[in-house]
Amino acid sequence: MTYEAGGLVGVGMLRIHFTTDDLLKTRVVSSPDPMWELVLSVFRLRRRLAVARYEPWYRQVKAEAARSDLLQRIRLMLMPMIPASGYFPDFLTPEYRRHGGIESIIEAVAGCPRIVLRSQLDLLDRGRGSPWLERLYEADSAAREDLQKLLMDYQRIALVPHWNAIRNSVETDRAMRTRALLDGGVDGLLHSYRPLMRWAPPVLHVRYSVDQTLHLNGRGLLLAPSHFGQGPANSLADPALPPVLVYPAGYDRAAVPVTVRALGRLMGGTRASILIATETATTSGELARRVGVSAATVSHHLSALRAAGLLSTLHQGELILHTRTSTGSALVDAAHTSGT
Structure with a gap:
């Protein structure tokens, strides 16, 4: 489970204590x-907030969900389990399965x-919850099936059509953190999170919805940027x-589309997207997934970019990596600067 601050910023502090082993095991997720x-x-x-980047998503999801009973099911089943603030169950966000x-x-x-x-739903205030949530608490098989169908139906309209934007948010943040890591090691990586977090070795102070202390005890920390994250960070309660x-x-979410548009005028949208995505060393398969084209198409554009001196290919054993x-x-930076 995690805590969501209900729109409040900095209402508490999460203090994460690192050992030397934890620093060695700290990493950033490779995908959302x-x-x-x-x-x-x-x-x-639930709360649109005053964030313009969510407005088109909000309108589209609300309209799509309202065409069926999905919006009602979200309100009666999903929102009681994910309240406007405070705790929501850890079992909703299981350990990432690659x-x-x-x-x-x-x-x-x-x-x-x-x-x-039951132990996690016990931590919820179910007084205002739906009768369905009480059935789920009893591990009713029909309630479990309802939950599975609801989550599948919701992700089809809330995530699938918007996955490129979600992935771009995470990958661009990851590129920023990779640069900070290369320039300053793990110390530089953790310092790069200001002002959301403050690294005062051996403790990472994180703006959070409650006051809490976490000792990593040699397990390391997985840092996960989120497209839909807003305000303080989230973590597991247990x-x-x-x-x-x-x-x-x-990151500046307007920067990537602007760059693609600017470079696209020069070299085409697909080739521009590939060049942008190779800020850090990347395989052909990863590029195909990021850009949304076939492996053969990626290979064709990689050859052209290499021939133009814009991209290089590195061989590390059986691993083949491409980087700008x-x-x-310089070409990408110029497109960012032009903003056109």
């Missing part, structure tokens, strides 16, 4: 965690062991679970 994005999107659906799609993750959520289900810190993806040259980076 679908269940964290799903859960945090419910807060954006090789499983969101369907298998949702299936695992709905099949959560009864003892875990300190025995693998430590994860979910924070708002921090200084000329390619």
Whole structure:
């Protein structure tokens, strides 16, 4: 489970204590965690906030959900489990499964062991909850099926059509953190999170919805930027679970589309997107997923970018990585600066 601050910023502090082993094991996720994005999107659906980047998403999801009974099911079933502020259950955001799609993750959520289900729902104020939530508390099989169907239906309209934007948010934040790590090691990485977090070794002070202390005890920390994250960071309530810190993806969300548009006039949208995505060393397969084209198309554009001196290819054993040259980076930076 995690805590969402209900729109309040800095109402508490999470103090994360690191050991030397924890610093060695600290890492940033390589792709968005679908269940964290799903859960945090419910807060954006409940409270629009004054954030312009969510406005088109909000309008589209509300309109799509209202065409069926989905909006009613969200209000009667999902929102009581994800209240406007405070606690929501950890079982909604299970440990990230790299090789499983969101369907298998949702299936695992709905099949959560009864003892875990009840212990975590006990922490919710269910006084204003729906009768369905009480049935879920009893681990009723029909209620579990309802939960699985609801999560599947919701993610189809709230996540799937918007996954490119979600992925771009996370990957751009990751590129920023990678640069901070390369320039300053883990110390530089953790310092890069100001003002949301303050690194005062060996403790990371994080703006949070409540006051809480977490000792990593050699387990390391998984840092997870979130497209739908807003305000203070989120974490799991149970300190025995693998430590994860979910924070708002921090970058100028207008910059990437502007750059693609500017470079696209020169070299085409697909080639521009590939050049932008190779800020850090990336495989062909990762590029194909990011840009949304076939492996053959990526290979064709990589050859053209290499021939133009904008991209280089590195071989590390069987691993083949592509990254921008200084000329390619200068071209991207110029497009950012032009803003056209």
